[in-house]
Amino acid sequence: xxxxxxxxxxxxxxxxxxSPLDRGFLFGDGIYEVIPSxxxxxxxxxxxxxxxxDGLAAIGIKSTRTLEEWKEIIQTLLAKNGNGNLGxxxxxxxxxxxxxxxxxxxxxxxxxxxxxxxIKAPVEADASKAKGFSVGTTQDMRWKRCQIKSTALxxxxxxxxxxxxxxxxxxxxxxxxxxxxxxxSSNAFIVKDGVVxxxxxxxxxxxxxxxxxxxxxxxxxxxxxxxxxxxxxxxxFNADEVWVTSSSKELAPVTTIxxxxxxxxxxxxxxEAAFKLYTAHKFEY
Ligand code: PDD
Numbered sequence: 001x002x003x004x005x006x007x008x009x010x011x012x013x014x015x016x017x018x019s020p021l022d023r024g025f026l027f028g029d030g031i032y033e034v035i036p037s038x039x040x041x042x043x044x045x046x047x048x049x050x051x052x053x054d055g056l057a058a059i060g061i062k063s064t065r066t067l068e069e070w071k072e073i074i075q076t077l078l079a080k081n082g083n084g085n086l087g088x089x090x091x092x093x094x095x096x097x098x099x100x101x102x103x104x105x106x107x108x109x110x111x112x113x114x115x116x117x118x119i120k121a122p123v124e125a126d127a128s129k130a131k132g133f134s135v136g137t138t139q140d141m142r143w144k145r146c147q148i149k150s151t152a153l154x155x156x157x158x159x160x161x162x163x164x165x166x167x168x169x170x171x172x173x174x175x176x177x178x179x180x181x182x183x184x185s186s187n188a189f190i191v192k193d194g195v196v197x198x199x200x201x202x203x204x205x206x207x208x209x210x211x212x213x214x215x216x217x218x219x220x221x222x223x224x225x226x227x228x229x230x231x232x233x234x235x236x237f238n239a240d241e242v243w244v245t246s247s248s249k250e251l252a253p254v255t256t257i258x259x260x261x262x263x264x265x266x267x268x269x270x271x272e273a274a275f276k277l278y279t280a281h282k283f284e285y
Pocket of ligand 1: 156182183184185186187206207208209210211245246247248
């Protein structure tokens with residue numbers, strides 16, 4: 001039977017339970033390591049642990065175990081699982097909160113989990129016996145598939161936290177070409193000279209349902225013109241109005257960006273007209 005370590009206790013894997021409110025589950029908000037071991041002897045333990053400490057520091061999770069404590073946990077775990085060819089899997093998440101909210105919670109203990117998994121015995125260093133691998137190639141798309149509403153939200157969470165620490169409710173995001181994409185947990189719109197404009201859907205943007213409903217309602221109503229096109233950050237800063245939209249915030253008017261006033265600094269008239277339409281029609285969807 002596999003013995004695992006969870007939050008200070010060694011136990012059979014069947015007894016290890018983690019809350020569904022754990023941020024590792026909800027947001028992919030955590031760090032992991034896999035350390036190989038052969039007959040109880042680990043390979044690269046200290047560099048693995050250093051990478052884990054670096055990752056934890058990078059995402060602002062306070063380490064609750066020292067290197068010495070981790071070494072003790074790992075050796076005990078290996079012994080309890082019969083040593084052999086074992087990978088030690090370690091995971092630290094930001095912990096189980098009492099609600100789902102992107103910003104890092106205060107006073108939540110990280111969840112600390114470790115288990116072992118069987119790994120292959122090392123192959124012989126003999127070219128006549130070693131099996132060659134075959135590989136394919138593809139463009140690196142990691143963290144670039146924002147159109148998928150994946151729970152791997154660490155990138156979003158870190159951006160939300162960046163905004164939150166700056167005293168903001170949201171943070172607008174732009175790509176390497178200075179083109180507005182969306183916000184950390186919302187879609188974005190601007191208004192210029194009475195025209196509502198929102199970015200084109202592609203792999204950089206979640207196709208928000210609120211965005212979709214707003215565009216459909218505006219199209220059917222016909223009184224407010226709109227465009228779907230690229231928006232430069234310069235246009236964002238010169239916009240008359242900026243909105244962010246999501247299922248939880250509906251259409252939220254933005255009045256300051258990076259401390260600068262949007263338009264004349266008050267909530268805009270186009271927002272009011274569009275939000276009236278949204279409120280009148282949203283239950284038709
Ligand atoms: N967020 N873009 C991102 C990155 C989002 O996370 C969301 C929603 C949206 C708006 O999508 P919709 O209109 O379908 O809610 C856009 C939800 C509300 C969240 O993570 O809490």
